[in-house]
Amino acid sequence: MKILIELPTWLGDATMASPAIENLLRYYENSEITLLGSPISIEILKNHPQVKRTELLVKGYKSIYKNSRRLGRFDAFFSFRSSFRSKYLKILIKSNNKFQFNPKRYLGPHLVQKYNSFINESLNTDFKAGKLKLNLESNSIDSAQLVGINPGASYGESKRWYPKEFAKVAIQLSKSYDVLIFGGDNEKKIANDIEEILVNNGVKNYQNLAGKTSILELANLISSLDLFITGDSGPMHLAANFQIPTISIFGPTKASETSQWMNKSSIILKKNLDCQPCMKRECPLKHHNCMKLINAQEVLKAIDNLKIINIT
Numbered sequence: 001m002k003i004l005i006e007l008p009t010w011l012g013d014a015t016m017a018s019p020a021i022e023n024l025l026r027y028y029e030n031s032e033i034t035l036l037g038s039p040i041s042i043e044i045l046k047n048h049p050q051v052k053r054t055e056l057l058v059k060g061y062k063s064i065y066k067n068s069r070r071l072g073r074f075d076a077f078f079s080f081r082s083s084f085r086s087k088y089l090k091i092l093i094k095s096n097n098k099f100q101f102n103p104k105r106y107l108g109p110h111l112v113q114k115y116n117s118f119i120n121e122s123l124n125t126d127f128k129a130g131k132l133k134l135n136l137e138s139n140s141i142d143s144a145q146l147v148g149i150n151p152g153a154s155y156g157e158s159k160r161w162y163p164k165e166f167a168k169v170a171i172q173l174s175k176s177y178d179v180l181i182f183g184g185d186n187e188k189k190i191a192n193d194i195e196e197i198l199v200n201n202g203v204k205n206y207q208n209l210a211g212k213t214s215i216l217e218l219a220n221l222i223s224s225l226d227l228f229i230t231g232d233s234g235p236m237h238l239a240a241n242f243q244i245p246t247i248s249i250f251g252p253t254k255a256s257e258t259s260q261w262m263n264k265s266s267i268i269l270k271k272n273l274d275c276q277p278c279m280k281r282e283c284p285l286k287h288h289n290c291m292k293l294i295n296a297q298e299v300l301k302a303i304d305n306l307k308i309i310n311i312t
Contacts, residue, residue: 009038012237047136068089077090077095086100151183152186158288163194167197177227182213188211225242232258246263247299251291269294
């Protein structure tokens with residue numbers, strides 16, 4: 001059996017699709033899998049033993065057409081994307097069995113469950129959504145205690161907590177932990193703002209890794225953490241894959257749908273305002289209270305509730 005899987009684009013979504021993909025490959029045991037997706041999604045999921053081929057997703061309609069011809073014929077095609085481009089691709093792919101995720105069919109539950117329901121409906125199965133599974137190695141780093149600070153979020157500014165508050169948490173934690181600051185290329189400024197505050201407060205046991213890691217390097221570093229402080233983001237889901245104790249700070253997005261999946265040591269901080277969740281990239285009310293009203297002391301208290309290490 002030859003199976004083509006079009007992956008979700010974003011790091012977090014691709015990670016949350018892993019239980020559904022695991023059930024799909026459980027159904028098609030001994031099949032040959034081709035993954036089609038963004039560089040990020042392919043990088044994070046390519047290590048499954050049944051994956052024989054990976055193809056980068058192209059955007060232009062002419063390129064999509066040419067790529068679909070080149071891919072060849074498959075016994076089944078599953079798309080975890082619902083964009084118009086993906087619908088166009090579905091028409092072009094040579095397969096008698098084609099299935100496409102429709103988010104409007106699955107209102108309410110966690111995204112992991114939505115993806116899993118898509119696979120169950122497509123295959124007429126009743127698989128349970130298991131743990132996240134990325135088939136990544138976990139390599140320890142020589143450090144007594146490590147905390148990761150992840151201030152960025154690709155979705156938009158509204159999901160980001162404030163550098164000065166992250167810095168306050170990091171300053172306190174630096175007494176017990178070495179500090180790693182994470183972020184992508186477009187998150188260097190917020191990471192540098194945190195670093196500046198740390199330096200001004202005499203903190204030396206930190207590393208600013210924003211823009212300096214590949215996806216696999218990021219995953220490996222996160223696997224080595226003893227504690228993770230993050231917003232709703234892709235790295236948050238990597239931490240869940242490795243069962244890293246995590247404090248997740250939620251503002252405009254739905255924690256019920258995109259919080260960490262099956263992480264026993266996970267605490268969500270959010271304010272439950274009337275305007276939440278707005279699901280906007282920028283605060284439509286211009287006050288950003290869903291994030292502004294969360295302070296460093298609340299995060300430190302939540303960390304204490306995890307009972308990992310005494311930080312006082």
